[in-house]
Amino acid sequence: MSGKILIVDDLATNRIVLKVKLCSAHYEVVQAASAKEGLRLAAVERPDLILANAQLPDATAADFVKSLRRSDETRATPIMILQMTHCSAERRLALSAGADDVLSKPVPEALLLARLRNLLRQHHGEQELSLQIGSTQALGFAEAPPGFDAPGRIGIIARTRAGAFGLQTLLARYSPHVTSVIDADRALSFSDAPQQADVYLLQITGAEAEEGLRLLADLKAAPRSRARPIIALVEADAAALGVTLLDMGADDVITGPPDARELILRLSAQLRRKRRGERLRRALRDGLNAAMLDPLTGAHNRRFALPFLQQLIETSQLSGESFAVMLADLDFFKQVNDRHGHAAGDRVLCEVTHHLRAHLREGDMLARIGGEEFLIVTPATSRRRAQRTADRLCAMIAQTPIPLASGLAPLHVTISIGVTMATPAPTRPAASVGQLLEEADRALYAAKAQGRNMVTFCARSAA
Incomplete structure (x- = not known):
């Protein structure tokens, strides 16, 4: 059915x-x-x-x-x-x-x-x-009552300037929307402009039917215009195109001279639908981000980090590039919560996340995978570079005071970092995610045992 x-x-x-x-x-x-x-x-x-x-x-x-x-x-x-x-x-x-x-x-x-x-x-x-x-409804996407729509941008595309400006004059008389006339030959380049239309009015005559159909198809395919509603205004000599236009993606078709007030109602309906779709897509993106981000610090979470590491293992096996896996843990973090309260502890976690992220490269991955434990993955990294990166992070956290609430002295905290290297080789099987995490964890344990506030490499890195 x-x-x-x-x-x-x-x-x-x-x-x-x-x-x-x-x-x-x-x-x-x-x-x-x-x-x-x-x-x-x-x-x-x-x-x-x-x-x-x-x-x-x-x-x-x-x-x-x-x-x-x-x-x-x-x-x-x-x-x-x-x-x-x-x-x-x-x-x-x-x-x-x-x-x-x-x-x-x-x-x-x-x-x-x-x-x-x-x-x-x-x-x-x-x-x-x-x-x-x-x-x-729970997310606030119920249809807005008619009459409360913010003005939109309407792009008028017509082969004749007289027809385009006639439509613009008609809309200006009854509509709060901002209209602009777009030359048909420049319509696609206009769709790449920063202020492209929210809704397009595409005027089609029988004499220009083929070009009108092509322009509709191009607008629906162009990245910056394909999500914009298109209302086709079809003159009486092109009425037979209605079915084709609708099936090609036109969001509405009006045949013959448009009734100005009805046209405004249809434009406003398409504008509401476009804005509703944008809210839905934005909420979906926010939901996907929320599923991959730690809500407190904004760092990635375990759900994102483990698949990221698995993909890096596979791509590195093909490229032959080594990479580093680091586990960083705040030293004596329980004492921060006990002495200063959990709000201070949260502030420390957020500040440490901010400073770690600021001192990593764009392609590096930072995730909070435990209470005070962070996973750092640096693709295309040699052992020497990984050592410099870990040392820099460790020293930076130790040297950076963390401000608390007004009137309280800043806190000084330190981190310990355990590092393992993954160096692909055609003669050895690729390391698993679990193996790399276990090696980085052993190195972290060694750093804690040797006095904390230091970097330790795994004695035997994964292949």
């Missing part, structure tokens, strides 16, 4: 006709004869999309959409409204209430299915991101 669609229409013949079309396209269909029944089934069936008649016996289209948007189960569900006859006021009310699309009958079957595919593609993309970060 391609997805589950709820049809809401009081006329049985309309529901039957739609069901036949949708079932032939491999959709599962659920039917309701009223707004009340539609709301109940939407909550129970959890459809992927709701397709409703604009004229229901117990609610207007706008009221039905508002009710759906108030429900947790259907707040993000795509909603398409079908009008029996074109009515601009009704269309605007439905879009303002939160409908994703409004179509006037008769709608060619190919165009209807393309619109459905387009809305479902957008919805399922957001769902996949939401599932990876958890509940969107």
Whole structure:
């Protein structure tokens, strides 16, 4: 199945006709004869999309959409409204209430299915991101109420300057958004500019149909513009391109002269969707970072460090470059907590992390893998260089006072470091992660036993 669609229409013949079309396209269909029944089934069936008649016996289209948007189960569900006859006021009310699309009958079957595919593609993309970060509501991703959108940047692309500036004038009259006219031949270079558009308006005529399709494909492929919504404004002589444009990635298609206020509503909806997607992706990146970083110090954690070390073992086996593995442990750290409190201990850990990171190379890896224990991995490092690095870190920590709360004297702490070298050789098997950590730990134990605040190498390094 391609997805589950709820049809809401009081006329049985309309529901039957739609069901036949949708079932032939491999959709599962659920039917309701009223707004009340539609709301109940939407909550129970959890459809992927709701397709409703604009004229229901117990609610207007706008009221039905508002009710759906108030429900947790259907707040993000795509909603398409079908009008029996074109009515601009009704269309605007439905879009303002939160409908994703409004179509006037008769709608060619190919165009209807393309619109459905387009809305479902957008919805399922957001769902996949939401599932990876958890509940969107818990993280504050509920749809913002219409009318509270910050202005966006709208890029107008048209072959004729008259057409582009006509659209710009139209938008300026009704919209708070900032518009700019982009020459079609420079559209892709513009997408690489620092202030690229949030949403593109792409005007296409029948005479320039091929170039319009190519530009849409290029915008959807370019790194800086592919995540930006594109609304295709198709003149009447190019109406047949609607299905192709939607299937190529256009986020919305408007045929014929646009109604200015409806265009603003559609632009604002695409802008909200774009910003919602950015928040979802940002939350996903933050979640991935949180999974790999120690929350106190900001250093990498064990979950990141061990796979990093395993990958370095494999790449070094191919390159033949040696690398160093160090375990650094704060000396007498328990005394810091006992004498000055855990807040002071946390401050020491954070400051030590900061100083260690500042004295390592860009490609080196620093991780906190225990209470006061750090793992340091320095790729492409000789034994001599590893010795200099470890000595420098040890001396730097000993010489750097750590400030505490106001009125308290700074603390002086030291670290002990155990080092082992991994030197790949074609005649020997590669060292394992466990072997390297065990050798570095033995060296660290030796440094502690010999008086602390020093660097000790493992007596027998791993191959």
